[in-house]
Amino acid sequence: MPEGHTIHRLAREHAAVLQGQPVALASPQGRFASGAALLTGRVLERVEPYGKHLFYVFEGDALLHVHLGLYGKFTTGTGQPPEPQGALRLRMTGGGHWFDLRGPIACEVHAPPDRDRLLTRLGPDPLRKDADPDRAWDRLSRSRAPVGQLLMDQTVLAGVGNVYRAEVLFRAGLSPFTPGTQVRRPAWEALWQDTRTLMRAGVRAGRIVTTVPADRDRRSGPVAREDAHYVYRRAGLACRRCGTEVRTQPMAARNLFWCPQDQA
Numbered sequence: 153m154p155e156g157h158t159i160h161r162l163a164r165e166h167a168a169v170l171q172g173q174p175v176a177l178a179s180p181q182g183r184f185a186s187g188a189a190l191l192t193g194r195v196l197e198r199v200e201p202y203g204k205h206l207f208y209v210f211e212g213d214a215l216l217h218v219h220l221g222l223y224g225k226f227t228t229g230t231g232q233p234p235e236p237q238g239a240l241r242l243r244m245t246g247g248g249h250w251f252d253l254r255g256p257i258a259c260e261v262h263a264p265p266d267r268d269r270l271l272t273r274l275g276p277d278p279l280r281k282d283a284d285p286d287r288a289w290d291r292l293s294r295s296r297a298p299v300g301q302l303l304m305d306q307t308v309l310a311g312v313g314n315v316y317r318a319e320v321l322f323r324a325g326l327s328p329f330t331p332g333t334q335v336r337r338p339a340w341e342a343l344w345q346d347t348r349t350l351m352r353a354g355v356r357a358g359r360i361v362t363t364v365p366a367d368r369d370r371r372s373g374p375v376a377r378e379d380a381h382y383v384y385r386r387a388g389l390a391c392r393r394c395g396t397e398v399r400t401q402p403m404a405a406r407n408l409f410w411c412p413q414d415q416a
């Protein structure tokens with residue numbers, strides 16, 4: 153599933169091309185036909201990412217809400233768009249570009265109250281300037297659920313997914329099994345800051361890299377895929393810091409990875 157950094161990058165990319173001009177919307181598949189008909193031709197005022205959600209704000213307070221879910225994907229190109237193929241839910245065209253959306257779990261027109269209701273259910277998004285970490289702390293510090301589960305809970309933090317949860321917990325030296333009630337405030341503050349730093353780097357780079365050069369197999373040059381993470385998808389391999397075997401087990405419906413030594 154795409155994590156918050158991907159959503160924020162999409163918002164930037166789409167706004168850079170489409171913002172401030174009328175956008176043509178169509179649903180070749182038909183499942184979003186009435187929504188596309190309602191929005192097409194309107195000027196796109198801005199694109200607002202929040203966690204794993206995208207909101208396209210059109211003139212007249214009309215909102216398009218998109219959530220990619222596990223399988224949703226945008227493809228894009230310039231010039232004449234290709235003949236629509238497959239389950240093409242939405243095609244947006246403008247500024248000489250086309251953006252095709254397939255397989256989202258949500259692609260719908262929202263009234264502003266719908267969005268507000270949705271946003272009140274979400275925790276702060278570390279990538280947003282207006283994010284209030286205290287809201288996440290309130291929820292996390294009152295829950296006995298393990299912190300590895302709470303970081304994935306979008307009502308605690310919006311935008312964090314499976315890669316970031318594993319990696320920020322490793323970098324913090326925190327066991328993913330620590331109950332929220334036992335996480336100390338300074339540890340939380342450091343965790344929030346580090347999550348923010350890593351996710352911002354993810355937006356810039358378009359990928360998640362959490363390792364520092366000294367901990368990589370290849371210490372210079374571009375970061376190889378195998379060198380990008382400390383524990384994520386490294387089950388059975390030696391921990392980069394201590395050599396202990398990295399472990400995995402499901403937590404919050406996804407495979408969790410951790411070092412039992414560094415995150416005791």
Ligand SMILES: [Zn+2]
Nearest residue numbers: 391394411414
């Ligand atoms: Zn280790």
